[in-house]
Amino acid sequence: MSDILKYKRGNIKQAPLPQGSLSWxxxxxxxxxxxxxxxxxxxxxxxxxxxxxxxxxxDK
Known part of the structure; x- marks a missing residue:
């Protein structure tokens, strides 16, 4: 998945994830x-x- 993240905007990792989920x-x-x-x-x-x-x- 790290390859996919290279082509996404950096602020996507600031999206809140539900409680109990893994981290980005x-x-x-x-x-x-x-x-x-x-x-x-x-x-x-x-x-x-x-x-x-x-x-x-x-996408970037």
Whole structure:
């Protein structure tokens, strides 16, 4: 996922994540497939991160 973050605006990491979710640094070490799986499993924060990373409004 760190490769995806390179093409996103820096302030994307300032988005608040739900309580109980991983930090942005922890999400940055994951693969995109892990983010997708976490979102499908409804784990805290995964849907938010997936939405932000796939939204073209946050591209550089």
């Amino acid at each position: 640094d922890e999400f940055g070490e994951m693969q995109w497939e892990e983010i997708e799986a976490g979102a499908e499993a409804n784990q805290p924060g995964f849907k938010v991160v997936r939405k932000l990373l796939s939204d073209k409004r946050f």
